[in-house]
Amino acid sequence: MSKRQNSKHKIDRRLGVNLWGRAKSPINKREYGPGQHGQRRKKPTDYGIQLMAKQKLKGYYGNIGERQFRRYYAEAVRRRGDTGDLLLELLERRLDTVIYRMKFVATVFAARQFVSHGHIKVNGKRVTIPSYSVKDGDVIEVKDKSKQLEVVVVATQLNERDVPDYVEVDHKAMKGSFVRGPKPTDIPYPVQMEPNLVVEYYSR
Template identity: 65%
Template sequence: MTKRHSQKYKIDRRMGENIWGRPKSPVSPGRREYGPGQHGQRRKGKMSDFGTQLRAKQKLKGYYGNISEKQFRAVYDEAVRRRGDTGEQLIGLLESRLDAIVYRAKFVATVFAARQFVSHGHVKVNGRRVNIPSFRCKQGDVIEVRDKSKNMLALLEAIGLAERDVPDYLDVDHTKMTATYARVPNLGDVPYPAKMEPNLVVEFYSR
């Protein structure tokens, strides 16, 4: 098992949910439903409000490649400064990340692979190469796989994955390997396999 898969499965086990909807997740139907480690099968008491809020934050942060707390807090602070519902703004900002869009466009199989794909310089935004996974895309931006990378086996395999669809806030052309960020999504637009609760994240940071 690669380090990336191990990290992804560890997050699933800790959350007790298959947060990416992957069929090989350790918490998929028919697999273990208890927590990791030698004490994982112990009976759990009712979680406190703080614990519930913390888990919501960890789950959302983990979903986007387990980004650092510093990065995640910076995104939250930006959401607070914007007009409108802070939870919705938070989701919109996270989905505007370049690595998130590369993943949603099915250019890669996982969020973790998206970060690596961008970092290795395989992606252009509006014709310019960008290798920063956290780069924030704007409505109308065109994300394109570089010509030299369009025949990568991992890319072609990801496009063929049947377990997830491209959301309607992206206009994707897999023949040209391009994706246009058509609009900033709301929470209800984002195809999360597991329930995400940004309102609890807001409560966590507002304590």
């Protein structure tokens, strides 16, 4: 098991939030951090608050690596508009995020693996890059041979979350489309995200 995959079980407790709103989150049982010093609470500094905001956002999207996450920030800065809003939109356009939103898989980690293993097609062509940026109107579908996989069938039936308005999906056909880039208020985060603090962190 990779370090990234293994860390997903600890992210919630380290951050002290139920990041994905799942019933099985360990934070539901123990609302303090891991380790012998986990129950100590210190007043965070401004830097600590900004760092926590960045870690929450990185963690939510599958614990994205720092180098890649910084590239998303740089791209958001380059574009015209609110940097924080653009950062969220870029993250929501990731292919693994889109199939997670479409409920083809249960978790963002499963989404990354599902794409990497070649189960997804975009506009009729197989794509194996989880960070592939989906464009408005792109059609995303599960390959015919993968539509009956248990992980897919179970995920579509989960009641933990709903499909947001900026994607359309037909679970019978296992096919959907990315309608538009979302605004921050459109994104169904189970916890409050603070992209403005992430911008402040990188602007230091």
